[in-house]
Amino acid sequence: MVLKGVMTIELTDENTGAVETVTEENMITEAVNNILGLNPMGIFYAATGEYDDALLWNGNLLPICPNMIGGILLFSEALAEDEELLYESSDNLPVAYASNDVNSTANLARGSLNLTESMAISNGYKFVWEFTPNQGNGTIAAVALTSSFGGENGFGSLTGDASAFLQLKAADIGAIPDANKMVLFEAVELDFEDSLLYSITFENAGVRIRKLRIPVFSIGLNEKLDDSTYTVLEDEVLTPETFEFLGSYTKYGDFLDGQDGYWYGFSNEGNSSGDAAMLWIKISKADYSFTEGQWTLSNAKLMDVGTRAFDTFAERSVKCCVRGGYLYVPAYDKKGIYKISLSNSTDVTLIEFGFTSKWKPLCETGSCELYLTLIGDLIIGGDFQITAEDTVIQTQGSVRLNNAATPLFQYKNFLFGWGGSYGNEYRTAYLLTPYLASINNLSSAVVKTVDKTMKITYTLTEQPDSVP
Template sequence: MKLKGEMVLELTDKNTGEIETVRETNMITNAVNHLLGINPAALWYKTSGEYDASLMWNDNMLPICPNMIGGILLFSKTLTEDADNIYPSSDNLPVAYASNNVNSTANTARGSMNLTESKALDNGYKFVWEFTPSQGNGTIAAVGLTSKQGGANAWGSMVNSATPYLYIRNIDIGNLSEKKQMQLFHAVEIDFENNLLYAISYADSAVTVEKFRMPIFNIGLNEKLDDSTLTLLDTHVLTCSTFTFCGSYTPYGTFLDGRDGYWYGFANEENASGSATMYWIRISKSDYSFTEGTWTLPNARLQIVGSGKYENYPEMVHKSVVRNGYLYALSYDKKGVYKINLANPADVTLLKIGFTSANKPLGSSGSSEVYLTMVNDLIIGWDFMIDVNDNVIRTAGTQRFDQNIGSQIFQYREYLTCFCSSYGTESHKWFILTPYLASINNLSSAVVKNADKTMKITYTLTEDTSGSAS
């Protein structure tokens, strides 16, 4: 399917009546084609038991307009014109947006769709969005179409932070053995295109790295698609002399993917005063060699970075992430996030969030919970986000995921997946990350929307029958 888009952006000065008009054509990204054509782990098929649930496509996804394409995102900086540029870096978060309905909220970054002028055409769709003088103010250098959910609050606002994550699939894994469940909950990396899952655990002074085949994009003659045929390919046991998990009844510690050729393990006990002690291990993905040690972090007051055990059901907690060579960990007083240089632990910065966070899990409460995660390069907590430049954005304190989240979250293009545990109810869940770019329009010259101007955007999207790419 080839699409062609034309946009007319009009800024009208409410005092003088002067109209500034911008006309641009666009390029279409691969976002919609991915959702229609890529089916990792056959997630769109009913493959497990009677409690296997999946999204109803009609009205949520179809018709494509105004659902999969039903919103708009406006950016202060230009976007790289690449069909695979689905999610720009978080140093260019949207300054304004709109969905496929009227904005009845107090969110001033959001405009409204004109429901009278917006309509289906014989070969496409005409979108019309309007922003009042108080809405969508800022510099606008680029515009992109997105999903209706992505246009509601972009990555999260002071009104709602749940719309970026569309729940699409639940697979019941409660019938798996304790061993198989914990292999999934110990997952630290999923290599989707190579059908591999890596799980790391700690016990008895040793770190165990397990490599599994997981049917994602191909399936063997004897495999199923309900996580029951996870096949162990390789095991490496690393005997530690320094690294250890902390605690007694509940082991405190976690393993994270550094996305730099290494996996990292960290362990600590929370401390309300004094200095923090952090045990660490760095494991090479290429040959499983490792280094380990202990950091003393002066005046750093940390919550635990994570914990994990199995007692009748998985009990996992995740409170830290690694981004660009730094460990990010929640502060004990809930007023900030510590940024710790993995190569130089003397380089520690407290990123103050400007308020006391409610510090709740990102999904519904359960025996396994996630308090801090990262999607693309954006760090996400209960009521705040941290962009790639370490700017803190406060958001509504809402349950971001409409389900319990119990493991690290893994991303493949527009898809997010994780494993969940709620006191004996275990599942494998999938989500769509909705603020994707379905199109890219870079303006020839940036414009400024302010409180003296209204803004109207007319975006006509049609199917291109000329035989040439848009």
């Protein structure tokens, strides 16, 4: 299916009646093809159990218009014209957006769909979005179609942040032995292309690294799609001299993927005063060689980086993340987040939130909790986001994930994670909804101000396939 999109933006001055009009054609990305054509880990098969929670496609994703394509994103800077570009970097988040309905919220970045003028046409769909004078203001240099959910709040706003994550499948893994579940809950990296999962923990005075084969896009003769048949390919134990998980019953610490050829382990106990002490270990992915040590962070007052426990239930909480060579750990008073260089522990910056975080996980509270995760280059917390430029964005802080023990692992439009709560355990898959379904760079940027209304008419049509 070949799609063609034509967009017209009309800015009308409320005082003079003058109309500024811009018309552009678009580039269609692979976003919709990925959703329709990929099936990582068999998420669209009924393969894992009678208690699975699977998305109903009709009404959520189908018809494609106005669902899978049912929203619009507006950007202040141009987008790279690449059909493989699915999400823009966090230094160019949408300044405005709209979904497939009328905006009844207080979110001034969001416009409304004109329900009368928007309609299916013989070979496609016509969208008409409208923004009042106080909605969607700012510079507009690029426009992209997105999903209806992605057009509700972008990646998150003060009026809503759950719409960025559409749960596709919660696969029940409760029948797996508890020790095997814990291996999944301790995942730090998932290599989708090679069907490999890396799980790291601290036990018996050693750092244990397990490399697993788990079906993603291929399945062996003796494998299932319920995570019960994963194969341990390597099981290595490192013996550090300094590094350990602090604590007695509850162990304080976590392991993370540095995305730089190394895994990192950290352990600390939260401190409300004085200097923070942090144990660390840096492990090479190539040969498992490692360095380790301890940081003393002057006047830094940190929360713990996370916890692990394995008693009645497998437990893990994640409260930190690594991005671009820095460890991010929230401040003990919940009013900011510390940015700590992995290569120079004197390079420490406190990024102030400008508010006191509610400090709730992205999921319901329970035996597994995910407080921070990195998606692309955007750090997402319960009620805040940290962009690539370390700008803080406050969001609503709603529950948006199933019980989560691991960071979210991304493959194209899809996010995966493992977790559970008090005996109910799942592998959950999500659609990251604010994807770029099309790319329209304006030949010249326009500026939407409080004295102008804006109307965007976007006609998307199916074209005959080209003849080879």
